Amino acid sequence: MNKILTATLAAVIAGSTVGVATAAEAQSRHDRQDRRELRQDRREFRQEQRQDRQEFRQEQRQYARWQQAQRRYNAPRYVAPRGYAVRQWSYGQRMPSYYRTNAYVVRDYGRYGLRQPPQGYHYVRSGNDVVLTAVATGLITAVIAGLFN
Structure with a gap:
């Protein structure tokens, strides 16, 4: 009986050490897989x-804040709103509401080589320049300088 008990005990101890080694190997494999993932x-x-970042840069290039017109177009004589003088606008400024009336909004932008403005924006003429502004607030997002003669 002693021999059987000793043999069984030896088998259990040997099996448990193999089981521990196998568990350690499995844990190691699991850790490596986690690191790979x-x-x-x-x-x-x-x-x-x-x-x-690449998409953001492409969008920035699409509507550059300040551009020099590549070509100049003939247009009717410009008359500034009453009480205003022609001035240089820049990105981030706000145009007065009077400029956002139909007399100054450029609706035929395709004729002048301009892209269609985004939803909620329109082109406004100021002197020989065209300014892309928000319809509701008048916030300037782009200036195209020297578009008209």
């Missing part, structure tokens, strides 16, 4: 950030 996640995150 973490590296892959970081790569994907950096790639998405690069794509976001």
